[in-house]
Amino acid sequence: MxxxxxxxxxxxxxxxxxxxxxxxxxxxxxxxxxxxxGRRAGLRVEIGxxxxxxxxxxxxxxxxxxxxxxxxxxxxxxxxxxVDNDIGIDCSAFVYYLLNEESLSKKKGGLDRHLHFPFxxxxxxxxxxxxxxxxxxxxxxxxxxxxxxxIPIKNAQVGDIxxxxxxxNNGNRDHILFIYQIEYQNFLPIVLHYIHATAWPTDxxxxxxxxEGRIDILSLERPLVEQRWIENxxxxxxxxxxxxxxxxxxxxxxxxxxx
Amino acid sequence: xxxxxxxxxxxxxxxxxxxFSCFVAFLWSPLLIKTLYKLNIIKxxxxxxxxxxxxxxxxxTPVMGGLLIIITVxxxxxxxxxxxxxxxxxxxxxxxxxLLGGVDDLLSVFGGERRSRKLSQVLNLIRVHRELKMRxxxxxxxxxxxxxxxxxxxxxxxxKGVHVHEKxxxxxxxxxxxxxxxxxxxxxxxxxxxxxxxxxxxIGWFIIPIIIFIVMFTANAVNIADGMDGLAGGMLISSFSAxxxxxxxxxxxxxxxxxxxxxxxxxxxxxxxxxxxxFMMGDVGSLGLGALFAVNTLAIGEIGSIFxxxxxxxxxxxxxxxxxxxxxxxxxxIFKMAPIHHHFEILGWSEEKTIMRFxxxxxxxxxxxxxxxxx
Numbered sequence: 001m002x003x004x005x006x007x008x009x010x011x012x013x014x015x016x017x018x019x020x021x022x023x024x025x026x027x028x029x030x031x032x033x034x035x036x037x038g039r040r041a042g043l044r045v046e047i048g049x050x051x052x053x054x055x056x057x058x059x060x061x062x063x064x065x066x067x068x069x070x071x072x073x074x075x076x077x078x079x080x081x082x083v084d085n086d087i088g089i090d091c092s093a094f095v096y097y098l099l100n101e102e103s104l105s106k107k108k109g110g111l112d113r114h115l116h117f118p119f120x121x122x123x124x125x126x127x128x129x130x131x132x133x134x135x136x137x138x139x140x141x142x143x144x145x146x147x148x149x150x151i152p153i154k155n156a157q158v159g160d161i162x163x164x165x166x167x168x169n170n171g172n173r174d175h176i177l178f179i180y181q182i183e184y185q186n187f188l189p190i191v192l193h194y195i196h197a198t199a200w201p202t203d204x205x206x207x208x209x210x211x212e213g214r215i216d217i218l219s220l221e222r223p224l225v226e227q228r229w230i231e232n233x234x235x236x237x238x239x240x241x242x243x244x245x246x247x248x249x250x251x252x253x254x255x256x257x258x259x
Numbered sequence: 260x261x262x263x264x265x266x267x268x269x270x271x272x273x274x275x276x277x278x279f280s281c282f283v284a285f286l287w288s289p290l291l292i293k294t295l296y297k298l299n300i301i302k303x304x305x306x307x308x309x310x311x312x313x314x315x316x317x318x319x320t321p322v323m324g325g326l327l328i329i330i331t332v333x334x335x336x337x338x339x340x341x342x343x344x345x346x347x348x349x350x351x352x353x354x355x356x357x358l359l360g361g362v363d364d365l366l367s368v369f370g371g372e373r374r375s376r377k378l379s380q381v382l383n384l385i386r387v388h389r390e391l392k393m394r395x396x397x398x399x400x401x402x403x404x405x406x407x408x409x410x411x412x413x414x415x416x417x418x419k420g421v422h423v424h425e426k427x428x429x430x431x432x433x434x435x436x437x438x439x440x441x442x443x444x445x446x447x448x449x450x451x452x453x454x455x456x457x458x459x460x461x462i463g464w465f466i467i468p469i470i471i472f473i474v475m476f477t478a479n480a481v482n483i484a485d486g487m488d489g490l491a492g493g494m495l496i497s498s499f500s501a502x503x504x505x506x507x508x509x510x511x512x513x514x515x516x517x518x519x520x521x522x523x524x525x526x527x528x529x530x531x532x533x534x535x536x537x538f539m540m541g542d543v544g545s546l547g548l549g550a551l552f553a554v555n556t557l558a559i560g561e562i563g564s565i566f567x568x569x570x571x572x573x574x575x576x577x578x579x580x581x582x583x584x585x586x587x588x589x590x591x592x593i594f595k596m597a598p599i600h601h602h603f604e605i606l607g608w609s610e611e612k613t614i615m616r617f618x619x620x621x622x623x624x625x626x627x628x629x630x631x632x633x634x
Contacts, residue, residue: 044590054591061595064605132590 006158006180007105010098012149014180014195016052017094018210020078022059022070027079028209029055031199034089036172048090049134051097058087076206083206092138094197094210095161095178101147102258114257116146139163139174148253153227154220156189158182159258162224164248172247177213190217200232200240213241224250270507273519276335277503280523284331288527292537295321300368302539320536324363324528325544329357331524332551336517345513348440349554352433356478357547359421359429367420375422378408430478430550434471437554442467443590445558454563455634473562474553477569480576481549483598488536489574490600491613492529494621495548496522496571501625502552505568505632506559514555521551534610567628571621575599 005011017029032048039047045054062085063070073081082088100111108114117129117136129136142148143163151160162177181193192215199208213231215224227234229242237243300321336350376384381404385397397404403424410424441449442464452460452469462469485491503518528544531537549572556565566573575598582597594602603613 043586043592044589049590057592057595060605131588135590 001183001185003181003183004158006098007102009105010101010159011182012259013052013098013101014210017089017097017197018051018195018212020055021054022073022078025073025078027076027082027196030079030083030088030206031090031197031208032086033090033173033199037086041199044093044132044135045087047135048088049093049096050089055082055087055089058085062087079206079209088209089197091176091197092142092174093134095142095176096134096137098178098180098195099159099161099255099258106258108257114147114255115141116144117141118144118146139176140165142176143251143253148255150251151254152220153192153217153224153252154188155254156182156192156252157254157259158254160254162194162245162250162252164245164250166249172244175241175244175248177241188220191215192217196241198241202240211241213239224252265341270534273503273507273512273515276340276516277519277523277526280331280520281334281526284327284524285528285530287331288327288531291324291327291361292531294539295323300541301366302367302541319541322368322539322541323361323543324532324536324538325357325360325540325542325547327528327531327533327538328521328524328544329351329353329547331527332517335520340516340520342513344444344516345511345558348436348444349517349551351556352437352474352554353547353551355433355436356430356550357543359426360435360482360542360544360546363421363426363546364543366398370419372419373422375407376404378404397419406411424518426479426546427475430475430546431471431530433478433550434474437474437550437557438467438470441470441557449557449560451560452562453560455631469562470495470557472623473557473565474550475564476576477553477572478546480547480569480572482545482626483579484547484572484575484600485540486598487600487604487610487614488534488539489529489532490617491540491545491548492525493614495552496525496529497618497622497625498552498572499525501568501629502555502559502561505561505629506555508633509559509561511559514558518555521548534614564628564632567624567631568626571617577586578602 006014009084012181019026019167020029029052030252034049037047043054043058044050045058050058059081060070062068062081068081096111103109103111103114112130112133115133115137117126117133119138119141120129120136122128125254142161143165148161149162156179158179158181160179162179164172164175165175174198175198177194177196179192179194182189183191183193193212194215197209198211200211203209211231213229216228225242225246229239229245231239231241234240235242260428298321301319302321302322325390333350333354336346343498347576362624381397381401385394385401387395388394407422407424410422410427450461450466452462452466454460481491481495484494499522503515503522506512506515506518528540530538552566552569556562556568561568578594579597581593585591585593595605596602600617603633604610608616
C-alpha cells in the first residue's frame with residue numbers, strides 16, 4: 001500500500017484554515033455561507049470568501065471596533081467571536097484557495113488563469129469574474145466541463161474534487177470536497193481522504209467549519225455514493241456529507257490543467 | 260500666471276491682518292469653548308476607532324470649533340477687507356459651505372436617525388399611494404431618489420446628519436457660484452489653465468465644470484482630513500500661508516489679506532485643537548475652509564499647482580476613493596482603514612507622530628507647490 005498526499009504548499013493552506021492562529025490560540029475557521037444573508041459587493045471576507053490573511057485582518061478590525069483584546073482569546077472564545085461576527089468560509093471558496101495553491105505549487109500560475117466562468121453573463125459579468133474570481137467561482141463553475149472532467153474512481157489523484165450539484169431542485173445546496181490524500185493498493189485507490197468547509201446540523205452554533213473525512217472504496221466499479229463514507233466517525237445516514245452526496249449529482253472530477 | 264496688480268498691498272500690511280485675526284480669534288475663543296461645552300455639542304469618536312487608547316477621551320470633546328475661524332475670518336473681512344470684486348464671493352462660498360457643515364454637525368449631535376427609502380419602495384409608492392399628488396411628487400422626485408440610493412450604495416451612511424447626496428448638491432451650488440464668478444466676473448484671463456514654465460491652455464467655458472469639481476472635491480478633502488487633533492488645522496496653516504504669499508506675488512491684495520486673516524485665525528484654532536483638543540473643527544470648519552482654499556487658489560490663477568498646495572488633503576481624499584474602489588471592485592481593503600491617517604493609527608503610530616509627520620510632509624509639498632507656481 002502506498003499513499004499520495006497533496007503538495008506542502010496546499011497542506012499549509014489547509015492548516016491555515018484548520019488550525020487558524022491568533023498568537024498561541026488556535027481554532028478552525030467556521031463555515032459561513034452568504035446565501036443566508038445575501039450581502040452584495042462587499043468585502044470578500046464578509047461573504048465567506050476570505051483568505052486566512054483577510055480573515056486575520058477582519059478579526060483585528062472587529063476586535064478593535066468592539067474593544068476586544070485579541071490576547072484574551074482562547075480557542076472557544078475565538079471561534080465564538082468568528083461565528084458571532086459572521087466570519088467564515090464557504091465550501092467553494094475553501095476549495096478555490098486550495099486549488100490555487102496547488103496550481104501555484106505546480107508553477108502553473110493562479111487558478112483564475114485557468115478557470116472559465118460560464119455563469120458570468122455579459123461584459124460586466126466577465127470583468128467581475130476576472131477581477132473577483134473567488135467570489136464568482138461556485139460549485140457549478142468548478143463542475144463546468146471546461147474547468148473539470150468527470151473521471152472514474154480508479155483514476156483519482158490528489159487535487160481532484162468531488163462536486164455535488166443540482167441541489168436547487170431538491171432543496172439541497174451545491175457542495176464541493178477536495179481530495180488531499182489517497183491510499184493506493186496495486187496502484188488503485190482504496191481510500192480517498194477529503195476536506196471541506198461545511199456545517200452539519202449536529203455541529204451546533206459554533207462547531208462547524210473545516211471537516212475531514214474519508215471514502216473507503218468498496219468497489220471501483222460502483223459510483224461514489226455506493227462507497228463507504230466516514231466523517232466525524234459517522235457513516236451512513238448519520239454522515240450528513242454522505243446524505244448530501246446521495247441527494248445530489250455527486251461526481252469525482254479532475255482539473256485537467258493541474259495534471 | 261495671472262498678475263493684475265490691482266489692490267496690491269504692502270506685505271507687512273497683509274501680515275498685520277494675520278496678527279490681528281489671531282488676536283481676535285484668541286480673544287473670543289473662551290466664549291466659544293464655553294458655549295460648545297455648555298451646549299454639549301459632542302459627536303464622539305469614529306466607532307471603529309473608539310477603543311484605541313488614545314481616542315478614549317475624544318468622546319467628551321465638542322465639535323464646531325471651526326466656528327472660531329469661520330466667524331473671525333468673515334467678521335474681519337466684512338469690516339476691514341470688503342471688496343465686491345474679490346472677497347465677497349470667497350466669503351459667500353465659505354459661509355454657504357460652513358452653513359452646510361454646521362447643519363450637519365448639529366443634526367449629527369441633536370438630530371434623530373434618518374432613513375433612506377429603497378428604490379423599490381419609492382416605485383411601490385408611485386403605484387399604490389392613495390393620494391394622487393403624492394404619487395406625482397414621487398414621480399417628480401424619482402431622479403433624486405435614484406441619486407440618493409446610489410450614494411447609499413457607494414457608502415453614504417443613512418443615519419444621523421446630512422446625507423452625502425444632500426451635501427453634494429449644496430456643494431455643487433457653492434461650486435457653481437464660484438464658477439460663475441470666476442468665469443463671468445473675473446474675465447477672460449481665467450479661461451486658461453496656467454501650468455508651470457509658461458504653458459497656458461485655453462479651455463474656455465470648460466473651466467466651469469473643472470472649477471465646480473475642484474471646489475466640491477477640496478471641501479470634502481479637508482473634511483476627510485479633519486480626523487485627528489490638529490491635523491487639518493496644521494496643514495491648513497501651511498496651505499493658506501502659501502496662498503497668502505502667492506496671491507501677494509500675483510498682485511491680489513484683497514485675497515492675500517483674506518488668506519492672511521485665515522492663517523491668523525487658524526493659528527488660534529490649532530492652539531486649542533492640539534492634543535488634548537479643547538474642541539474639534541467639525542464640518543462647519545472643514546467644509547467652509549476647504550471651499551475657501553479652493554476658491555482663493557482658483558481666483559489667483561493657481562489651478563496648476565493646487566494639488567501640491569493642498570497635497571495631503573487630496574491624498575487623504577484619494578485614499579478614501581481607493582478604499583471604496585478596493586471594496587467594491589476587488590472585494591478587499593487596500594488600506595487598513597481610510598483615510599490614510601487612520602491606516603497609520605491602526606498600524607500603531609501614535610496620534611502625535613502621525614500628525615507631525617503629516618504636517619511635515621504636507622509642508623514640503625506646499626513649498627514644492629509654491630516653487631511650481633513661481634515657474
